[in-house]
Amino acid sequence: MDEPTQRLPADAKGYWRAVGSLQGIGLVLGAVVFGGSLGGLAWLAFLGAVVATVVLSAVVPVLRWRRWRYEVRDEEIDLVRGAFVVRRTLIPIRRVQHVDTESGPLQESFGLATVTFHTAAGGVEIPALLKGEADAVRARVASLARTRDDT
Amino acid sequence: MTPERRRLHRAAILAEGLGQLRALALPLIVATFAGGGVSMAVWLAPIGAVVALIGAFVIWRNTAWWVDGSSIRLESGVWTTKQVSVPIDRVQAIDTVRGPAQRLLGAVEVHVQTAGGGARGEIVLRAVAPSVAEELRGLVRGSSPSAPAAPSAPGPSWTLGRRGLLVAALTSGSLGVLVPIVAGASQVLDDVLGPEDAERLLPDTPQEWLMAAVAVLVIAWLLSVLGTIVAFAGFSVTRDGDRLRIRRGIVERREASVPIARVAALRVVESPLREPFGLAQVRLESAGYANEPATAQALLPLVRRRDVVAVVERLLPELAESEPTPLAAPPRRALRRYVVPPTATAALVPLVLVPFLGAQALAALALPLAAAAYGVLAYRAAGWSLDADRLVLRRRGLQRTTLVADARRLPELFARTSPLQRRAGLATLGVAVSSGRRVAVRHLEARATGDLLRRLTRAATRA
Numbered sequence: 001m002d003e004p005t006q007r008l009p010a011d012a013k014g015y016w017r018a019v020g021s022l023q024g025i026g027l028v029l030g031a032v033v034f035g036g037s038l039g040g041l042a043w044l045a046f047l048g049a050v051v052a053t054v055v056l057s058a059v060v061p062v063l064r065w066r067r068w069r070y071e072v073r074d075e076e077i078d079l080v081r082g083a084f085v086v087r088r089t090l091i092p093i094r095r096v097q098h099v100d101t102e103s104g105p106l107q108e109s110f111g112l113a114t115v116t117f118h119t120a121a122g123g124v125e126i127p128a129l130l131k132g133e134a135d136a137v138r139a140r141v142a143s144l145a146r147t148r149d150d151t
Numbered sequence: 152m153t154p155e156r157r158r159l160h161r162a163a164i165l166a167e168g169l170g171q172l173r174a175l176a177l178p179l180i181v182a183t184f185a186g187g188g189v190s191m192a193v194w195l196a197p198i199g200a201v202v203a204l205i206g207a208f209v210i211w212r213n214t215a216w217w218v219d220g221s222s223i224r225l226e227s228g229v230w231t232t233k234q235v236s237v238p239i240d241r242v243q244a245i246d247t248v249r250g251p252a253q254r255l256l257g258a259v260e261v262h263v264q265t266a267g268g269g270a271r272g273e274i275v276l277r278a279v280a281p282s283v284a285e286e287l288r289g290l291v292r293g294s295s296p297s298a299p300a301a302p303s304a305p306g307p308s309w310t311l312g313r314r315g316l317l318v319a320a321l322t323s324g325s326l327g328v329l330v331p332i333v334a335g336a337s338q339v340l341d342d343v344l345g346p347e348d349a350e351r352l353l354p355d356t357p358q359e360w361l362m363a364a365v366a367v368l369v370i371a372w373l374l375s376v377l378g379t380i381v382a383f384a385g386f387s388v389t390r391d392g393d394r395l396r397i398r399r400g401i402v403e404r405r406e407a408s409v410p411i412a413r414v415a416a417l418r419v420v421e422s423p424l425r426e427p428f429g430l431a432q433v434r435l436e437s438a439g440y441a442n443e444p445a446t447a448q449a450l451l452p453l454v455r456r457r458d459v460v461a462v463v464e465r466l467l468p469e470l471a472e473s474e475p476t477p478l479a480a481p482p483r484r485a486l487r488r489y490v491v492p493p494t495a496t497a498a499l500v501p502l503v504l505v506p507f508l509g510a511q512a513l514a515a516l517a518l519p520l521a522a523a524a525y526g527v528l529a530y531r532a533a534g535w536s537l538d539a540d541r542l543v544l545r546r547r548g549l550q551r552t553t554l555v556a557d558a559r560r561l562p563e564l565f566a567r568t569s570p571l572q573r574r575a576g577l578a579t580l581g582v583a584v585s586s587g588r589r590v591a592v593r594h595l596e597a598r599a600t601g602d603l604l605r606r607l608t609r610a611a612t613r614a
Binding site for chain 1: 415438560561562563565566567568570573583584587604605607608611612
């Protein structure tokens with residue numbers, strides 16, 4: 001069984017950078033507001049927040065994107081992902097109960113969508129596919145699994 | 152034909168009323184101690200009882216249930232009406248519970264369980280006649296009406312004897328019960344004494360802390376002994392065609408019937424109090440019961456470890472290991488990965504305590520030693536085997552747990568590697584079973600993990 005080969009679109013990096021920047025802004029604001037209570041150590045909280053922002057918005061998106069691979073075969077869905085801890089997940093298609101695609105406002109602005117495969121054990125998702133691709137993956141898995149195709 | 156709307160059995164009024172009284176009891180006790188005095192309690196208790204019964208009667212009047220072609224429906228609510236409808240072909244099981252009120256008036260409480268169900272089942276009929284529960288069971292089984300309503304010949308069964316119950320109770324201590332108790336107790340103390348007096352009760356010296364900890368542990372243990380007896384007294388499990396019927400409990404007599412097709416896996420759990428004696432509990436991993444408490448998942452509440460295979464073979468041959476294969480273990484070089492992280496974490500404790508306690512903190516050095524021993528045990532427990540679609544994964548958290556699953560029905564398989572594992576050529580392998588539980592074994596040989604993942608995928612996708 002070979003490793004999966006399909007990559008996520010390059011836009012995924014931009015989307016994750018945007019998400020990471022928003023989280024970073026939250027962290028920095030938090031450090032500014034609550035750092036005062038730390039007295040002399042306030043600068044440390046601020047520095048930590050800035051470093052975390054850089055990692056979240058610049059480093060992690062690239063690492064994640066470089067690692068992400070997926071493939072939908074006739075019998076199983078195969079995913080490889082993770083910036084530091086690498087996870088490979090296999091979902092037998094006949095265990096898929098239903099598939100859906102979803103796109104939040106921020107994703108929408110990048111033209112991306114998330115595909116989620118639901119099984120009895122929960123769900124596994126491909127987080128940032130181009131909308132057309134996402135619909136194609138959903139339709140393919142739904143027809144392979146002959147399941148409800150609800151969007 | 153419009154389906155007939157039915158009322159619940161009258162025992163529902165008593166059961167509901169008792170339930171509400173129970174909810175009132177604690178505030179009443181607190182109010183009594185907090186200054187109302189006993190005379191107030193004497194006044195309040197009967198008023199509370201009357202109010203609870205009237206409330207329960209109104210609820211009963213406004214509750215109806217019926218079977219409408221292909222689904223079971225329940226309508227309830229005094230101010231706003233709520234309707235729940237469960238399609239019969241989605242019903243996993245009809246479970247019954249007999250609480251004190253139901254038993255007194257000859258009724259049963261019915262829980263309609265579905266795959267997605269919460270802890271209590273999708274529809275709860277507070278009280279119906281026992282014949283109605285059987286009628287519902289017949290409906291659910293009904294897709295093949297030829298199936299006999301009652302089993303013609305009783306299948307193999309297993310019971311927990313008096314001695315088994317006693318040993319199960321004595322070895323049942325689990326730290327999980329502590330959290331609500333400690334939280335509840337501190338809440339009550341705060342209410343009764345006020346925060347300042349409650350604080351004075353806190354221990355001052357390390358010796359007092361130790362004594363308090365021991366006292367809390369003993370109380371928790373006694374409570375879990377009691378809880379186990381209440382939950383498992385009269386436990387029996389019977390194989391009845393394509394179902395397991397599990398009966399248990401004294402205060403509330405419960406009867407659950409679990410469809411074999413829904414049993415995703417078994418877990419053999421050896422807790423620290425049981426493992427040294429070669430004892431274990433076997434639990435069912437089944438789709439409708441994922442959120443139920445552990446007691447509801449017990450297939451064998453207490454069994455000798457070496458008898459597990461034989462008993463499972465009789466009750467559930469679908470998941471028995473034909474002949475138990477020895478487990479493949481993680482490689483030797485994985486040992487230090489099991490030992491170092493817990494030991495290093497535990498070593499922080501004495502380091503932090505030294506400035507506060509001085510030389511006394513040296514006693515805390517026992518912690519990293521215990522953590523190292525735990526690491527060795529965790530390494531020794533880890534292992535896997537895959538033989539004719541029977542997957543076995545064993546690992547140790549606090550307790551040693553062995554998962555036995557049918558590889559053909561796994562909904563998710565995964566492998567995971569951290570940067571350190573990649574450098575050492577190790578990997579973590581895990582599966583999810585359809586109850587939603589995930590089990591992973593850490594630090595296996597990376598190459599063996601890849602091979603196992605491939606074999607598991609082949610088993611899970613083969614037609």
